[in-house]
Amino acid sequence: MQHLDGNVLAGPLAGLFAFDVTTASARCAGCGELAMLAQAMVYADAMGYVARCASCDAVLATVVVESERTWISLQGLSALEVPVLREDEAPARTL
Amino acid sequence: MSRRPASWHAATVIAVAPETPTARRITLDVPTWPGNDAGSHLDVRLTAPDGYQAQRSYSVASAGEGTTVVLGVDEVPDGEVSPFLVEDLAVGDRIEVHGPLGAFFVWTPPAPGSTPAPVQLIAGGSGVVPLVAMLSAHRAAGDATEFRLLYSVRAPADVFFRAELDASTGVEYVFTREAPDGWATPPGRVTRETLRTLTVPPEREPRIYVCGPTPFVEAVANWLVELGHPTANIRTERFGGS
Numbered sequence: 001m002q003h004l005d006g007n008v009l010a011g012p013l014a015g016l017f018a019f020d021v022t023t024a025s026a027r028c029a030g031c032g033e034l035a036m037l038a039q040a041m042v043y044a045d046a047m048g049y050v051a052r053c054a055s056c057d058a059v060l061a062t063v064v065v066e067s068e069r070t071w072i073s074l075q076g077l078s079a080l081e082v083p084v085l086r087e088d089e090a091p092a093r094t095l
Numbered sequence: 096m097s098r099r100p101a102s103w104h105a106a107t108v109i110a111v112a113p114e115t116p117t118a119r120r121i122t123l124d125v126p127t128w129p130g131n132d133a134g135s136h137l138d139v140r141l142t143a144p145d146g147y148q149a150q151r152s153y154s155v156a157s158a159g160e161g162t163t164v165v166l167g168v169d170e171v172p173d174g175e176v177s178p179f180l181v182e183d184l185a186v187g188d189r190i191e192v193h194g195p196l197g198a199f200f201v202w203t204p205p206a207p208g209s210t211p212a213p214v215q216l217i218a219g220g221s222g223v224v225p226l227v228a229m230l231s232a233h234r235a236a237g238d239a240t241e242f243r244l245l246y247s248v249r250a251p252a253d254v255f256f257r258a259e260l261d262a263s264t265g266v267e268y269v270f271t272r273e274a275p276d277g278w279a280t281p282p283g284r285v286t287r288e289t290l291r292t293l294t295v296p297p298e299r300e301p302r303i304y305v306c307g308p309t310p311f312v313e314a315v316a317n318w319l320v321e322l323g324h325p326t327a328n329i330r331t332e333r334f335g336g337s
Contacts, residue, residue, distance in 0.1 A: 002309055002335040008152050010196035011138040014101040020198040038199035039331070067148070 006040040006051060012065050016072070025081040030058030034081070037061075099129040101196050103140075106164065108188045115253045118169040118221060119181045120156075125164050125192060133158035133232035134201040134225040134304070134332075137166075137194030141176060151176040154225035154306070154332075155195065156256065158232040164192070167255050169221035200304065200332040202229040204236040212302050212328075213241035215295045217315055219285075219307025220248060225332065226306060227256045230263045243267070245293050247285045247311065251275050267293045285311075287318040297323035302330075309333040 010022045022038040033055040040051040040060055048064035053076065060076040074080075110122035131137075135158075140150045157165040170181040184190070205211040214233075216226040223246055233242050243265035248254050250273035260266050269289055274282045295301035303324060305315050312333045319329055 003333070004309065004335050005331065005333045007136070007197050007200055007332050010136070010198070011101070011150075011152060011193050014193070014196060020101075020196075023198045036199060038197070044335075 001043055001045070003041045003043050003052075006036070006038040006042055008042055008044060009037065009049060009051065009063065012049060012063050012070065013072075016070065019082065021080075021082075023083070026060060026077050027079040027081075028053040028056060028058055028060060029076050029078040031056035032078075099131060099195055101194055102127075103191055103193050104128055106190050106192045108184055108186050108190070109163070111184060111186060114167055114255055115169070117181070117253075118167060118255065120256075121166045121168060121180060121184065123164045123166070123190075123192065125162050128162045128164055129195070130160040131155055131158060131164075131195035132198075132201040132203055133228040135195040135197045135228075136200075136225070137164070137192045137196055139176065139180070140191040140193065141179060142191075149175050152196070152334075154228070156224045156227050156231075158228040159235060167221060167224040167227075197332075200225060200306070200330055202232065202304065204232070204238045205240060211240045212300050213243070213295045215301040215303045216242070216244040217290075217294065217303065217305045217307075218244065218246045218248075219311035219315075220253070221255060222305075222307030222311070222332070222334065223248075223255050223260075224306075226304060227259050229304065231259060234263065241265070241295075243295060245269065245285070245290070247271060247307070249273065269293075285315065287321060290315065290318050291322055300328065302328055304330050304332075306332040307334070309335060 006022050013021050025034050026037050027034050043050045051061040058076050062073040064071040104125045104127045106123040106125045109124045112120045114120045136152050136154045138150050138152050142148050153166050156167050168180045171177045218226050245267045247269045249271050269285050270282045271284050272282050305312050312331050
């Protein structure tokens, strides 16, 4: 299966977090690599999404979106680093 | 710039036009759209009469304020959503869109008075769509940042948004299957050497955005690192087929 990347998770995870979680830095519980969730390898199929570490391929997170609920496992994430936003700041940062 | 929360919107198709032999430009009127940063995407949801739903992500070719949203959709053979969008969707049709999405693969104008690094855009095929939005936003802002685009595309007829690209400076094409008459380089894929000669060198510390099919993005990103660009300066967006 052709993988995508974590950018595709912005839609399924919108509304579940108070910010765009794809720009959060995620630490892989397997190898310790720290990378933005947008940079994870994401395998998508009709069931949902599996995000894997771009460095060691360990499963970071699983998202299943159904009409009545969204189910999320963050089993392979040991930490999430989230930028603090003030009201007057834009959430997006150019590099 | 204000935050633009993502939500579902009802969109009405106000124009469709062939973009390439396999792709179409779709213009939507989305009265509740909050505007979008250049490079962001949206999810399209289609619902069949029996209730079956299919959802796919598409980059937005337009940027900034306004409620007109432009998409460039390439038809993926055997796909579930793109053949409908390219062949069947008609003016007046209503679809559901979720957005704007994605704060990672976006470009926003630099703060006044700053001296930003050059920006190098690299596109494979329809991956040029979000990069066209960045070029347009850059031009609309009157921003002085140096912008360059390297666009890998099958043949001249497959170029997306040609008028917009012709209006931009610093656009380099790599034709992979068929080049225009008299083109200096025979058709061929992008290589590390192509990147070395046609993109901003690492010494100038460009910010780099790469968008295209997964194998293209991964090859290009690896070569950029080999050429000496720090990974922190490279932003990528991959797409697959369907």
